[in-house]
Amino acid sequence: MNCIFCNIVSKKVPAKLVYEDSKILAFHDVNPVVSVHILIIPKKHIESAMHLKKEDEQLIGYIFLKIKDIAKNFGCDNGYRIVNNCGKDGGQTVNHLHFHLLGGNSLSWPPG
Ligand code: 5GP
Numbered sequence: 547m548n549c550i551f552c553n554i555v556s557k558k559v560p561a562k563l564v565y566e567d568s569k570i571l572a573f574h575d576v577n578p579v580v581s582v583h584i585l586i587i588p589k590k591h592i593e594s595a596m597h598l599k600k601e602d603e604q605l606i607g608y609i610f611l612k613i614k615d616i617a618k619n620f621g622c623d624n625g626y627r628i629v630n631n632c633g634k635d636g637g638q639t640v641n642h643l644h645f646h647l648l649g650g651n652s653l654s655w656p657p658g
């Protein structure tokens with residue numbers, strides 16, 4: 547399996563890391579769409595939110611609490627958006643579960 551995010555986890559591909567521990571990795575999106583655009587991923591390869599299993603329940607809560615800390619560290623005090631594009635119709639382009647943390651300025655809604 548040749549997964550770009552697994553290669554970032556194993557450091558075969560460089561990324562601007564924001565946070566790392568035994569379970570997750572956070573790094574700047576290579577093509578930011580707003581001033582704060584960070585990707586948060588589990589180190590374990592999970593293809594998408596559609597592929598989550600019961601055993602992943604705690605991991606997802608863990609990721610959301612870390613996103614809260616990362617958003618604070620990046621000054622997103624007025625709020626931010628957490629996005630998960632899931633599957634083809636959801637616009638997912640990298641098939642390793644990831645959450646976009648988007649912030650740094652006011653975001654429009656709906657996204658279209
Ligand atoms: P998706 O469309 O799957 O929700 O988002 C994938 C995101 O990953 C995109 O925003 C894209 O810019 C980002 N991305 C794709 N390849 C790389 C990479 O090699 N490094 C980093 N840092 N981001 C990537």
Ligand code: ZN
Binds near residue numbers: 550551590592642
């Ligand atoms: Zn992967």
